[in-house]
Amino acid sequence: MSKHVAIIGGGVVGMATAWFCQQQGHQVTVIDRKPSQRDGCSFGNAGMLVPSHVIPLAAPGMIAMGLKWMWNPESPFYIRPRASMDLVRWMWQFKKSCTQQHVQRSAPLLRDLHLRSRELYQQLQTELPDGFGLKTRGLLMLCKTAAGLDEEAKTAAKAESLGVPAQVLDAEATSKLDPNVQMDIRGSVFYPKDCHLSPNRLMRAIESELENNGCRFCWETESLGFTKSGGRIENVVTSAGEIDADEFVVCGGVWSTMLGHDLGVALPMQAGKGYSVTIDQPAELPELCSLLHEARVAVTPMGSSLRVGGTMEIAGIDQSISQSRVRGILQSVPKYFPAFKASDFEGQPVWSGLRPCSPDGLPYLGRTAKWSNLVVSTGHAMMGISLAMVSAEIVANLLSHQTPEIEGLRMLSPDRYAR
Secondary structure: OOOEEEEEOOOHHHHHHHHHHHHOOOEEEEEOOOOOOOOOHHHHOOOEEOOOOOOOOOOOOHHHHHHHHOOOOOOOEEEOOOOOHHHHHHHHHHHHHOOHHHHHHHHHHHHHHHHHHHHHHHHHHHHOOOOOOOEOOOEEEEEOOHHHHHHHHHHHHHHHHOOOOOEEEEHHHHHHHOOOOOOOOOEEEEEOOOEEOOHHHHHHHHHHHHHHOOOEEEOOOOEEEEEEEOOEEEEEEEOOEEEEOOEEEEOOHHHHHHHHHHHOOOOOOEEEEEEEEEEOOOOOOOOOEEEEOOOOEEEEEEOOEEEEEEEEEEOOOOOOOOHHHHHHHHHHHHHHOOOOOHHHHOOOOEEEEEEEEOOOOOOEEEEOOOOOOEEEEEOEHHHHHHHHHHHHHHHHHHHOOOOOOOOOHHHHOOOOOOO
16 A cells, blocks of 8 residues: 655665655655755765674773773764763663673674665665665775784674674785785784675665655755644644655654654664765775774775775764864874875865764664654664665565564664653
8 A cells, every 4th residue: 555655864764765665656755954965974974884793882891992082082982071961861871781681682683684784785786777886895804903803803703603704814815805905904804795885876876766756855854843643643844844644754863863852752862973084096996895993994995986984973963073083083094004194185075974873772763652653763873874775674664564574673662762
């Protein structure tokens, strides 16, 4: 049965959701607070699909790591102290989630979500007329030190125990996988199932096909609240007027928390600011994407360009650019890739974006018990690109009253922080 579905949020999760809803025959309206020519997290990210990432952000050691890096202005992880009860509550919930038991419960679900999303991206690459530059060559976790390699080898063992392939390599074996670049490393872990893509190409391609097939876009339209009656949502109240629909999907990133307040649905999130710089004529162009383990920096080839990005800065709804943290990212690259100099990035525009981070490091995905025609899909943090397609498939199945095949989705319930 065809429905009118209103999707709040035009990032990659919202766009992918619109794609799957259209595929199932629904009429779709996408509402976004920004103009069509936008540059949110779905555009400036590292473009990685990461089945290797089976450990959630909330994991043992994260609190200690945050405290250790607290006073380093160039550190890759930082929580800015500020007078905010929302931050205090989020920190308390985050601390409670940083347990081995939480990791054990979450890892199999994250594995299944990432691997299914990878399959769906491979299908999408063939369905979109010109694709979007998907490269299924794997990812290198580059380690500068013996301690770093040992730490990543333990993560690799965890991934392999869950059926995600991983290979621990020395420097020579690593170089053979990507011989066109010089590396100064102790070794690496190779994750062959990981992939990379161009986020800009992906977003343009999906949006173009959606528009060609009748999707309505409401750009520069802020969602302010909802009109409700009898356990159902009647319309979303926007800066451009009311928009009626049969079903509503909240994909608004970190701004979803505000919409949840209006609906009486607790979606605690903090904005995790990240930065990236893209250079069009890099000194060398790797074939594989990589993560610089000790620096927590992502390096991704995108066509003939190279994108470098990183940091997780919990600083509220603030997109100002911290030059010291950008400097920390850029100065780390030559330590692993000696053909580069930090000055190679000078004069290039710096992008910043706000990732929506839940306290347990897992997205909010599913129907809420409070409203019969509401689905939530937000809080994907650093994994928005990687999990967008599987999240969209699950949402479209729920809207069509089909049971998603992935087990354990109850862990992602948008009602899990209900009071």
